[in-house]
Amino acid sequence: MKIGVFICHCGENISRTVDCPKVAEVCRNFPGVEYSTNYKYMCSDPGQKLIKDAVLENKLDAIVVGSCSPHMHERTFRNAAISAGINPFLVEIANLREQCSWVHDDVEEATQKAIELVRMALEKVKRDKPLTKIKVNVTKRILVIGGGIAGIQAALDVANAGYEVILVEKEPSIGGHMSQLSETFPTLDCSQCILTPRMVEVYQHPKIKLFTYSEVVKVEGFIGNFKATIKKKARHIIDDRCSGCGLCMENCPIKKKAYNSFEENLAFRPAIYTPFPQAVPNIPVIDETICTHYKNGKCGMCVKVCDREAIDFDQEDTMFVADIGAIIVATGFKLYNIEKKSSGSIYKGYGEYGYGKYRDVIDGLQFERIASASGPTSGEIKRPSDGKVPKKIVFIQCVGSRDESKGISYCSKICCMYTAKHAMLYKHKVHDGEAYVFYMDIRAGGKMYEEFVRRAIEEDNVKYIRGRVSRIYEEKGKYIVKGEDTIAGMPVVVDADMVVLASAMIPHDNAPLLARTIGIPYDKYGFYNEAHPKLRPVESTTSGVFLAGACQSPRDIPDTVSMASAAASKAIILFSSDQLEREPVVAKVNEDICQGCFYCKKVCPFGAIEVKDIKDINGIVFKEVAYINQGVCKGCGTCTATCLSKSIELAGFNNEEIFAQIAAL
Amino acid sequence: MEVLRKYASELLEKKAVAAVIGYVRVSDKRTRPAIITNPEDTSSLVFDNYCLNNLSVYLTKARIKALCRTSDKPMKLAITAKPCDVHSIVALIQENQIHRDDIHIISFNCGGVVKDFGLEFSKETLASKCIHCESQKPVYFDKLFGEEKKIPAAEDKQLQKINEIDSMSTEERFEFFKKEFDKCIKCYACRAVCPLCYCQRCITDKTIPCWIESSSHQRGNFSWNIVRAFHLSARCTGCGECERACPMDIPLGLINRTMAIEAKKSFSFVSGRSLEIPTLVGSFDVKDSDELFM
Numbered sequence: 001m002k003i004g005v006f007i008c009h010c011g012e013n014i015s016r017t018v019d020c021p022k023v024a025e026v027c028r029n030f031p032g033v034e035y036s037t038n039y040k041y042m043c044s045d046p047g048q049k050l051i052k053d054a055v056l057e058n059k060l061d062a063i064v065v066g067s068c069s070p071h072m073h074e075r076t077f078r079n080a081a082i083s084a085g086i087n088p089f090l091v092e093i094a095n096l097r098e099q100c101s102w103v104h105d106d107v108e109e110a111t112q113k114a115i116e117l118v119r120m121a122l123e124k125v126k127r128d129k130p131l132t133k134i135k136v137n138v139t140k141r142i143l144v145i146g147g148g149i150a151g152i153q154a155a156l157d158v159a160n161a162g163y164e165v166i167l168v169e170k171e172p173s174i175g176g177h178m179s180q181l182s183e184t185f186p187t188l189d190c191s192q193c194i195l196t197p198r199m200v201e202v203y204q205h206p207k208i209k210l211f212t213y214s215e216v217v218k219v220e221g222f223i224g225n226f227k228a229t230i231k232k233k234a235r236h237i238i239d240d241r242c243s244g245c246g247l248c249m250e251n252c253p254i255k256k257k258a259y260n261s262f263e264e265n266l267a268f269r270p271a272i273y274t275p276f277p278q279a280v281p282n283i284p285v286i287d288e289t290i291c292t293h294y295k296n297g298k299c300g301m302c303v304k305v306c307d308r309e310a311i312d313f314d315q316e317d318t319m320f321v322a323d324i325g326a327i328i329v330a331t332g333f334k335l336y337n338i339e340k341k342s343s344g345s346i347y348k349g350y351g352e353y354g355y356g357k358y359r360d361v362i363d364g365l366q367f368e369r370i371a372s373a374s375g376p377t378s379g380e381i382k383r384p385s386d387g388k389v390p391k392k393i394v395f396i397q398c399v400g401s402r403d404e405s406k407g408i409s410y411c412s413k414i415c416c417m418y419t420a421k422h423a424m425l426y427k428h429k430v431h432d433g434e435a436y437v438f439y440m441d442i443r444a445g446g447k448m449y450e451e452f453v454r455r456a457i458e459e460d461n462v463k464y465i466r467g468r469v470s471r472i473y474e475e476k477g478k479y480i481v482k483g484e485d486t487i488a489g490m491p492v493v494v495d496a497d498m499v500v501l502a503s504a505m506i507p508h509d510n511a512p513l514l515a516r517t518i519g520i521p522y523d524k525y526g527f528y529n530e531a532h533p534k535l536r537p538v539e540s541t542t543s544g545v546f547l548a549g550a551c552q553s554p555r556d557i558p559d560t561v562s563m564a565s566a567a568a569s570k571a572i573i574l575f576s577s578d579q580l581e582r583e584p585v586v587a588k589v590n591e592d593i594c595q596g597c598f599y600c601k602k603v604c605p606f607g608a609i610e611v612k613d614i615k616d617i618n619g620i621v622f623k624e625v626a627y628i629n630q631g632v633c634k635g636c637g638t639c640t641a642t643c644l645s646k647s648i649e650l651a652g653f654n655n656e657e658i659f660a661q662i663a664a665l
Numbered sequence: 666m667e668v669l670r671k672y673a674s675e676l677l678e679k680k681a682v683a684a685v686i687g688y689v690r691v692s693d694k695r696t697r698p699a700i701i702t703n704p705e706d707t708s709s710l711v712f713d714n715y716c717l718n719n720l721s722v723y724l725t726k727a728r729i730k731a732l733c734r735t736s737d738k739p740m741k742l743a744i745t746a747k748p749c750d751v752h753s754i755v756a757l758i759q760e761n762q763i764h765r766d767d768i769h770i771i772s773f774n775c776g777g778v779v780k781d782f783g784l785e786f787s788k789e790t791l792a793s794k795c796i797h798c799e800s801q802k803p804v805y806f807d808k809l810f811g812e813e814k815k816i817p818a819a820e821d822k823q824l825q826k827i828n829e830i831d832s833m834s835t836e837e838r839f840e841f842f843k844k845e846f847d848k849c850i851k852c853y854a855c856r857a858v859c860p861l862c863y864c865q866r867c868i869t870d871k872t873i874p875c876w877i878e879s880s881s882h883q884r885g886n887f888s889w890n891i892v893r894a895f896h897l898s899a900r901c902t903g904c905g906e907c908e909r910a911c912p913m914d915i916p917l918g919l920i921n922r923t924m925a926i927e928a929k930k931s932f933s934f935v936s937g938r939s940l941e942i943p944t945l946v947g948s949f950d951v952k953d954s955d956e957l958f959m
Contacts, residue, residue, distance in 0.1 A: 595762070595863060596762070597760040597761055602948065603947050620739065642947070644864060645864040656874050
C-alpha cells in the first residue's frame with residue numbers, strides 16, 4: 001500500500017506550535033509512506049489539487065491528512081480523494097489543530113505529538129477497508145404532529161410540494177394557541193382572521209389527511225421508512241354525517257359543568273361541544289366525563305335534535321397505522337402554572353402573586369380571551385370576578401421566565417412584546433384607564449418590535465416600571481401590587497383592579513413521553529433538542545425527524561412559521577430522491593459468535609437492532625442473534641462497546657483499526 | 666428423595682422433557698452432575714447438602730440444547746436447581762440464553778450446602794454464599810420439593826474481608842490483588858463453571874485484535890481477572906462456583922460480591938431475583954446515580 005501524508009499549516013493555527021515541514025519530513029520515512037508534504041491551507045483549492053496530483057502522480061492507495069478536526073474538513077478531503085479515484089474511507093485525518101497545536105505551547109513537544117498522531121492515523125489507514133454508501137428507499141409521506149400554526153404551515157408547505165401529509169392534532173380542532181389570540185404584534189391584526197383561512201385550506205387540501213382528537217402512540221422504523229400508530233379518540237360523532245349545524249350544542253342541557261379550555265376557563269361549555277365557532281373540522285365531541293348519557297343512560301337530547309343521526313354513543317377509539325418517510329414535530333407549548341407548587345416538579349410557582357386565589361389575577365392567555373372579540377366578554381375588558389371594567393391594570397413580565405429560583409433560567413421571548421400589546425389593547429378600549437408594566441428588561445428584537453414597544457410607552461402612555469413585584473394581595477376590592485422601581489430606587493405600590501401575569505412558556509407535560517415515543521432527545525425542561533444550535537436548527541438528532549415551533553424553544557409566530565417552512569423544506573429535500581444515501585459507518589454483527597444476549601438491543605439509542613433467527617437444516621431455530629438495520633444505525637458504537645463477546649464491529653472504526661492506532665503510540 | 670426420582674422418571678416417560686439435569690451420588694459426601702435421558706437412570710438422582718454444583722451452567726451448552734431438538738417438536742429441559750441456582754436461571758432468561766417456557770425447574774427448599782466435596786456438612790464447612798443467603802425458597806419453579814429448612818448460622822468472613830479491603834489504601838489494595846492474581850494459571854476453570862460465561866467465543870480467546878493478554882505476568886493476570894469482574898458486574902448472581910472451582914484459591918467471590926454490593930447500594934439492583942425487573946446493564950433510569958462515573 002502506498003500512502004500519502006499531507007500536513008496542513010492551517011495558516012498559522014497549526015504551524016505556530018507545530019513544525020509542519022519537520023512532521024512531513026519525519027513521516028516520509030514511516031513504513032508505507034510513499035509521499036509526504038506540507039502546505040499552508042490544505043483545504044483550499046490549490047491544497048486539494050496538490051492532494052489530487054500527488055495521488056495520481058505517485059499512484060497512492062490511501063491518504064492521511066494532518067489538519068483540523070475531521071468535523072471540519074473530513075468531507076472536503078474525502079471528496080478530493082474521490083476525484084483522484086480513491087475510496088473516501090481510505091482517508092484518515094490526524095487532528096493536529098484541536099488536539100495538538102491549540103492545546104500546547106512547546107513547539108518541540110507539540111511537533112513530536114503531531115508526528116505520533118500521524119503515525120497512529122497511518123496505522124489505521126493501513127487497515128481501513130473501502131466502504132460504499134448504503135441506499136435506503138423513501139416513503140414519500142410525512143407525519144406532522146401538532147395542528148397549531150407550526151403544524152399547519154409545515155403541512156401546507158409539504159402538501160403544496162405534492163407530497164401526502166398526515167396531520168395529527170390532539171384537540172378536537174386545529175388552530176393551537178394562535179387561534180386563542182386576540183390581536184398579534186407588531187401589526188395588531190386579528191389573529192383568527194389571518195389563521196382561519198389557513199385552517200380551512202388544510203381541511204380542504206387533497207394531499208392532507210387530518211386526524212383531530214388523535215394522538216401518536218407509537219413510532220417505529222427509521223428515516224424514509226417510519227411506521228406510526230395513531231390513536232383516534234372516540235368523538236361519539238360520525239364524522240361524515242355531521243353537518244356542523246350546532247343544534248346539539250345549543251340543546252345540550254349540561255351548561256355549567258365544565259370550563260371551556262379554549263376560553264382559558266373563563267367560560268363554560270356544554271357536554272357536546274366544539275372548542276370555538278370556527279373549529280376545523282366543525283365536528284363536535286362528547287365529553288364522556290360530564291355527559292348524562294354516560295352516567296345513567298338517559299337524556300339523549302343531542303340524538304333527538306340531530307336530524308342526520310350523527311351521534312354514536314358507542315363509538316370507540318380507533319387505531320391507524322401509517323407508513324411515513326419523515327416526521328415534523330410541532331407540538332407547541334403550554335403556560336407555566338403560576339400557582340402550583342407541585343412536589344417533584346422543577347417549577348416552583350408564584351404563590352405570592354395570588355394567581356388562582358384572586359380571580360382578577362390572570363395570565364396572558366386569559367387576557368387574550370378577554371380582549372378577543374369572540375371571547376367570553378365579546379372583547380370588552382372586564383374583570384372575571386364582577387364584570388367591572390378595570391380602571392387600573394398591572395402587567396407583570398417574566399413570571400417564571402429568567403427566574404432560576406422558580407425553576408426556569410431561559411427567556412420566554414414573546415412576553416415583552418405581548419405585554420406591550422396587551423397594555424396597548426387595554427388603553428385602546430379603556431381610554432381613561434391606567435396601565436402599568438413591571439419589567440426586568442425590554443427584549444424587543446425583531447422587525448418593528450422596538451417601535452411597537454415605544455408606541456405603547458409614548459403614544460398610549462403605558463407606565464413602564466423596571467423592577468420586580470414581590471407580592472400581590474387584596475384590600476378593599478383592590479389588588480395591592482408591591483414592587484420596586486429599580487431606576488428610581490424606590491418601592492412602588494399600585495392599587496390595581498386587575499393584574500395580568502406574563503407567565504413563561506414551557507413544554508407540554510407529555511413532551512418527554514412523545515420524545516421517547518419518537519426517539520428524539522429533549523432538554524431538562526422537555527423542549528426538543530435540535531441537531532445543531534446554529535447549523536441544523538430544525539433537525540432533531542434522529543434522521544428524518546424535524547422540529548417546528550415552540551416545542552423546540554419559546555418563539556413567536558413569525559419565527560414559528562419560518563421554522564415550520566424550514567422543516568417542511570428539509571422534508572421535501574428528503575423526498576426529492578427515491579433512495580437515500582447513508583454513510584456506511586454502521587455496526588455489523590458477527591453472527592457466528594454473537595451469543596444473542598441482546599444487551600446491544602437494550603442500549604441502542606436508535607432502535608436499530610433486531611432479533612434474527614438462525615435455523616438448522618430442519619428449519620428449527622437453534623440460535624437467536626442480533627441484526628443491525630443499516631438504515632437506522634448511526635454508527636455511535638454503543639453496541640460495540642457493550643457487547644461482551646465483542647461480536648459487533650463498527651465499519652470504519654473496527655477493533656483491529658483502533659488497536660493498531662493504540663499500539664502505534 | 667424417592668418423590669424426586671419418581672417425578673423425574675415420569676417427566677421423561679411422558680416425554681415432557683428431553684433430559685433431566687440433576688445430581689447423582691458418587692460417594693458418601695460427594696455428588697456429581699448428570700444429564701439423564703433414560704427414565705431408568707433417574708433412580709440415582711439425589712438432592713442434599715452435598716449438591717453444590719450450579720447445574721444451570723449446562724443449560725446453555727450447545728450439545729445439551731441439541732437434545733431438545735431431536736424429536737419432531739422441541740422439548741423442554743428439566744433441571745434440579747437450588748434456590749440460588751434459580752437466580753442464575755433468571756439471569757440466563759433475561760439475557761435471552763434460555764426461554765422460561767423451554768425449561769422445567771425442579772427446585773427445593775434449601776438448607777445450605779457444603780463448601781467443597783469430601784467435607785462433612787456443618788456450620789464450619791458451610792459454603793460462604795449460604796452464610797449470607799437470603800433466598801432459601803426459589804423465586805421461580807415448576808415443582809418444589811422438601812420442607813423448609815434452616816441454614817446453620819455462621820460468621821460471614823467474606824464480608825469481613827471485603828470491609829478490610831475497603832479500608833485499605835489504593836496501594837495496599839493493589840498489592841493484595843496483585844498477590845492473589847499472581848497465582849492465576851489461566852486454566853479458565855472460573856469461566857467454565859460460570860453459568861453467565863456462556864459466550865461461545867470468549868473475548869479472551871480473540872487474538873485479532875488481542876483484547877486480553879494471556880501470558881502469566883502481572884498485566885495478563887490483571888487483564889483477565891479485572892475484565893471478568895467487569896463482565897460479571899451486576900450480572901453475577903453470587904453462586905460462588907468460580908471461587909470453588911479455582912485450583913489456585915483466588916478469592917474471586919470477594920470481587921464478585923463487592924460488585925454486587927455496589928450494584929445494590931447504587932441502583933438497588935440484585936441480579937437474577939426477578940424476571941420483571943430489567944437487568945441493570947442495558948437499562949437506564951433518569952434517577953440513576955451519577956456517582957459511579959469518573
